[in-house]
Amino acid sequence: MIRAGAPWELIRWFGGMLIYCRTMAVFLLAWYLAAEAVPNKLLLPSPLAVAQALRESWLDGELTANAGISLLRLLVSVAAAAVLAIPIGLAMGRSRMISDLLEWPVELLRPIAGIAWIPLALFIFGIGQRLPIFIMFYTAFFPLLLGTAAGAQSVDRRLIAAARTMGLSRGTIMRRVVVPAALPSVLVSLRLAVAASWTAVVAAELVGAPSGLGYAIEYYRSMLATPTVMAFIVVIGLLGFLTDRALRWLGDALAPWARTEGRQ
Amino acid sequence: MTDAEMTDAKMTDAKIRLSGIGKSFGAPAAPVVAVQDLSLDIRPGEFLTIVGPSGCGKTTVLNMLAGLETPTTGTMTLDGRPIRGPGAERGVMFQDYALFPWKTVRGNIGFGLVHGPAGAGLSAAEREERVRRVIELVGLTGSEEKYPHQLSGGMRQRVALARLMANEPQILLMDEPLAALDAQTRIILQDELLRIWGQDKPAAERRTVVYITHSIDEAVFLADRVVVLSSHPGRLKRIVEIDLPRPRDDATRLSKAFADLCQSIWQSIREEAYRATMT
Numbered sequence: 001m002i003r004a005g006a007p008w009e010l011i012r013w014f015g016g017m018l019i020y021c022r023t024m025a026v027f028l029l030a031w032y033l034a035a036e037a038v039p040n041k042l043l044l045p046s047p048l049a050v051a052q053a054l055r056e057s058w059l060d061g062e063l064t065a066n067a068g069i070s071l072l073r074l075l076v077s078v079a080a081a082a083v084l085a086i087p088i089g090l091a092m093g094r095s096r097m098i099s100d101l102l103e104w105p106v107e108l109l110r111p112i113a114g115i116a117w118i119p120l121a122l123f124i125f126g127i128g129q130r131l132p133i134f135i136m137f138y139t140a141f142f143p144l145l146l147g148t149a150a151g152a153q154s155v156d157r158r159l160i161a162a163a164r165t166m167g168l169s170r171g172t173i174m175r176r177v178v179v180p181a182a183l184p185s186v187l188v189s190l191r192l193a194v195a196a197s198w199t200a201v202v203a204a205e206l207v208g209a210p211s212g213l214g215y216a217i218e219y220y221r222s223m224l225a226t227p228t229v230m231a232f233i234v235v236i237g238l239l240g241f242l243t244d245r246a247l248r249w250l251g252d253a254l255a256p257w258a259r260t261e262g263r264q
Numbered sequence: 265m266t267d268a269e270m271t272d273a274k275m276t277d278a279k280i281r282l283s284g285i286g287k288s289f290g291a292p293a294a295p296v297v298a299v300q301d302l303s304l305d306i307r308p309g310e311f312l313t314i315v316g317p318s319g320c321g322k323t324t325v326l327n328m329l330a331g332l333e334t335p336t337t338g339t340m341t342l343d344g345r346p347i348r349g350p351g352a353e354r355g356v357m358f359q360d361y362a363l364f365p366w367k368t369v370r371g372n373i374g375f376g377l378v379h380g381p382a383g384a385g386l387s388a389a390e391r392e393e394r395v396r397r398v399i400e401l402v403g404l405t406g407s408e409e410k411y412p413h414q415l416s417g418g419m420r421q422r423v424a425l426a427r428l429m430a431n432e433p434q435i436l437l438m439d440e441p442l443a444a445l446d447a448q449t450r451i452i453l454q455d456e457l458l459r460i461w462g463q464d465k466p467a468a469e470r471r472t473v474v475y476i477t478h479s480i481d482e483a484v485f486l487a488d489r490v491v492v493l494s495s496h497p498g499r500l501k502r503i504v505e506i507d508l509p510r511p512r513d514d515a516t517r518l519s520k521a522f523a524d525l526c527q528s529i530w531q532s533i534r535e536e537a538y539r540a541t542m543t
Binding site for chain 1: 352
């Protein structure tokens with residue numbers, strides 16, 4: 001019998017890492033072979049060249065500076081979207097009237113990709129911080145709004161009934177029952193919003209900002225430095241992965257009951 | 265409600281009065297009648313149990329008393345005033361417990377004390393003490409920090425019971441509160457319930473209890489009166505006065521009078537119960 005315990009946990013973790021490394025190795029090998037097969041190095045740089053470029057931009061600080069500015073923009077825009085979307089979403093989820101009122105504008109605006117606003121936003125905001133922040137805000141807003149509304153709407157009616165029989169006021173029920181009950185959905189939609197914002201960051205910075213990961217990609221493209229372009233793409237993937245991990249951890253910390261419930 | 269009716273309710277000294285209560289669900293064209301023409305006076309300090317076959321509208325009656333559902337016809341008064349919605353003086357224990365999944369056992373039990381009017385005027389220490397006491401009473405000591413999803417059905421039921429008791433409402437509305445428990449625990453908690461209700465105290469100091477159960481012997485053991493409902497639609501079939509002496513204990517459970525009362529109530533619902541089971 002294998003007993004659960006620290007050594008066993010360690011072995012399992014190590015095993016998981018091994019599988020992960022193997023998958024990565026296969027992927028890198030395939031990439032390497034493909035790069036060797038393509039005669040023009042400009043079209044597909046080899047992983048070694050990308051690693052080299054990654055190292056260089058890390059050493060001269062360019063990578064950290066651009067990644068930092070993109071990450072900061074992302075945090076600002078998602079935070080702004082959350083501050084606005086979560087209260088409106090809660091109101092939509094709990095009030096038929098508000099939901100009816102907002103349904104049309106939301107459903108009309110939601111299918112429009114954030115980047116579709118770039119030309120117009122260029123006129124309004126010009127090139128700078130505000131344009132990418134606006135685009136990312138727009139992209140993060142709708143998943144958060146609809147996720148929160150769905151979460152608030154599907155709160156177990158019996159829980160609200162129980163709180164009412166304990167004499168809680170409407171406001172207290174909203175804060176003490178609806179909000180915690182909707183929290184797991186809000187946290188999931190936050191992850192979706194962040195993931196969507198990462199996809200928007202490049203497009204927004206490609207055109208509208210003099211800094212950031214998207215700007216760096218565009219800059220090195222014009223220099224025909226494809227290994228560096230790839231290096232920044234890798235960084236975006238990595239940051240997206242890390243922010244999602246961080247949000248998952250945050251979700252588990254804020255809603256421990258939902259974690260065990262969902263994965264049993 | 266007219267003034268005359270108001271005085272009338274006060275004169276007969278009913279804690280809760282139901283007059284001609286009916287409840288239908290569904291489209292007005294083809295309503296499903298859950299409860300029909302139910303009139304009943306619930307006396308202050310009374311332990312009233314309701315039994316009946318499934319489909320007799322027991323839970324609907326309880327929800328209406330709780331103020332969570334509005335009767336289609338008739339009037340309901342509490343201390344002579346119409347019942348218009350839920351209130352903290354009427355505590356409810358729901359059949360499916362309705363525990364807050366994000367709260368631990370302790371958080372669930374203290375919920376009403378912390379966030380509702382039940383805890384008004386109590387210091388934090390007094391609240392904690394009361395929560396600790398009911399946790400001990402229902403036998404949940406050691407599970408205080410667990411979440412509902414980590415508990416068995418029987419333990420969840422105890423949490424729901426403890427949550428109701430912690431709030432100390434004047435009126436306790438209970439929907440099959442002991443149904444998920446094993447036989448021994450059930451007997452212990454029946455005794456405990458009678459103690460909390462105040463069977464050792466003078467009648468004036470007792471709380472009013474409306475208690476739904478499908479177990480006839482439980483209904484007889486606990487009650488001052490047993491209300492028997494018939495099904496489809498739910499209607500008042502019979503009210504049985506239980507004049508077994510109090511305090512009741514194991515000797516009561518073994519007495520001939522107890523057995524006779526159970527038998528008599530069984531006779532009045534057996535036909536319907538068989539029909540419900542066989543078809």
